[in-house]
Amino acid sequence: MPDVITHPARLDMTRYIRPGDTVAWSQACAEPLTLTECLVAQRAQLGSLRCFLGIPASRTVGPQHADHLSFLSYCGSGSNRALYGAGALDIVPCHYSELPGLLARGPLRADVLLLQLAPADEDGNHSLGLAHDYLAEAVDTARVVIAEVNDQVPRTRGPRVLSPASLDVVVHTSRPPAELALRPADMRTARIAVQVAELVEDGATLQFGVGTLPEAVLRQLHGHRRLGVHSGMLSDAAADLMEAGVITNERKTLDRGRSVAGLLMGTRRLFRYADRNPAIELRETGYTHHPEVLAAQRRLTAINSAIEVDLTGQVNAEVAAGEYVGAVGGAVDFLRGAARSRGGLPIVALPSTAGERSRIVTTLSGPVSTARCDAGLVVTEYGVADLRGLPLRARQEALLAIAHPDHRSALEQALDTSGVPA
Incomplete structure (x- = not known):
């Protein structure tokens, strides 16, 4: 059974993340904001980490965090643009369809996954909420899966649900997910x-x-x-x-x-x-x-x-x-x-x-x-x-x-x- 943390401020990531690890997290509105904010705040204690980013819907990471974290992404949108401009982001040019294999088994294999999940259903299983996407396959290969279970995340239908046995750490939160509102068309x-x-x-x-x-x-x-x-x-x-x-x-x-x-x-x-x-x-x-x-x-x-x-x-x-x-x-x-x-x-x-x-x-x-x-x-x-x-x-x-x-x-x-x- 996973470690359950009801007070996010008590999450000590050094218990689960090792220096040199590759850490990946859900992109866009599915970003587990509590977990990524904790990662950034504790980066000096965690040591050197490689972080794989997707499309950002927040500004959780910035060039100032490259003192201990190195960043990779398949895209340069949103706040990734500032990272790239500062020389703090390296680009992986690949077809989107290749990402699951790269993150689950390939050279980008994720040691640690940070996910945002919906609350458990009546059977105790968690919907992946806002994103199945390219990390679903890596759940089975990552050494550590840390889940932010957010009661404001929708329960969505999909073939994959996560049981408590699939998770190493569960952090309970209640906060609005990140949003991506587009500007009106000219x-x-x-x-x-x-x-x-x-x-x-x-x-x-x-x-x-x-x-x-x-x-x-x-x-x-x-x-x-x-x-x-x-x-x-x-x-x-x-x-x-x-x-x-x-x-x-x-x-x-x-x-x-x-x-x-x-x-x-x-x-x-x-x-x-x-x-x-x-x-x-x-x-x-x-x-x-x-x-x-x-x-x-x-x-x-x-x-x-x-x-x-x-x-x-x-x-x-x-x-x-x-x-x-x-x-x-x-x-x-x-x-x-x-x-x-x-x-x-x-x-x-x-x-x-x-x-x-x-x-x-x-x-x-x-x-x-x-x-x-x-x-x-x-x-x-x-x-x-x-x-x-x-x-x-x-x-x-x-x-x-x-x-x-x-x-x-x-x-x-x-x-x-x-x-x-x-």
């Missing part, structure tokens, strides 16, 4: 969202990435019918569509009647809606991102954003103006899944400019996050470029047509003398 983002929404067919199953643009697309779908969800995350806008009867999941090939996601990313509005809701099921990354599962979903429509796209269809979703702000993430997993899905649509959407710079470019300013062989539909406020099956010259013409008009001439002049991007 007029340009709304125009892009309208373009994307027009591509979505009734009865489609949706995957949507993180950020203001995918959320804006969801808010344009209230006139649609019988939509489904199979995504890495579920948001406030998706909950609104479920409550409005737009997302019913009745046409899904798999998991009919249920919205499937890896984690909840939003506000208390979403958490309340998901609590004990049988129409929402959280699954581990090995299922949400599995290529065969994705390909089996008819009309899987993958909606992801990007930093820039070159004239061959290569996508940079990681680096902007020399700063690591994004991720390889799950975009390639879902774009490939949608491409293999019967009637599926692999969509990348982005504004045509960032300040005075074009985001349709001849040469990417960052890494190739998505190869041109995986290119599908690219959408800006100026239209849709369907690159599927197009040779290079035709791709060039299609992408120039959706670039900002002020940049089209310069883009044409910058091309090779052959007229075909390399």
Whole structure:
């Protein structure tokens, strides 16, 4: 049976964590804030630790904590950006679908897991609450599992529950989970969202990435019918569509009647809606991102954003103006899944400019996050470029047509003398 701590201030992490350990914790709204705050406060006593971070919804860690802690992540969003800018964060460039194996068995294997769980049910088992995601598999391989059981965390449906025997330490708390509220879409983002929404067919199953643009697309779908969800995350806008009867999941090939996601990313509005809701099921990354599962979903429509796209269809979703702000993430997993899905649509959407710079470019300013062989539909406020099956010259013409008009001439002049991007 686990050690049970009813007063969080009495948690002594030196009893469970050893110098040199790799520590991982649930990301975004599922971050166990009491445990991560304790880790940071006790870092000098704990010694040198390697910490794996996901998408942050808090500012628990900062560059000042790199005196004893080293940080790794697959992404540069939120407060991770400050860590990276200070040289305190190293990036693991990998597909999201690889994370469970890396953290459970691979070179990033977690020695210690910090989780936030819902209160026990009548059988004494704990729901994983706000995230199944990429840490569920590591529960079985970590040396120590420390759980913050928070009575304000929703009980969500999923195939995995944790019994007391799965836990080494239980810390009881009562505090609001971290929230991720997105800023409202501006007029340009709304125009892009309208373009994307027009591509979505009734009865489609949706995957949507993180950020203001995918959320804006969801808010344009209230006139649609019988939509489904199979995504890495579920948001406030998706909950609104479920409550409005737009997302019913009745046409899904798999998991009919249920919205499937890896984690909840939003506000208390979403958490309340998901609590004990049988129409929402959280699954581990090995299922949400599995290529065969994705390909089996008819009309899987993958909606992801990007930093820039070159004239061959290569996508940079990681680096902007020399700063690591994004991720390889799950975009390639879902774009490939949608491409293999019967009637599926692999969509990348982005504004045509960032300040005075074009985001349709001849040469990417960052890494190739998505190869041109995986290119599908690219959408800006100026239209849709369907690159599927197009040779290079035709791709060039299609992408120039959706670039900002002020940049089209310069883009044409910058091309090779052959007229075909390399």
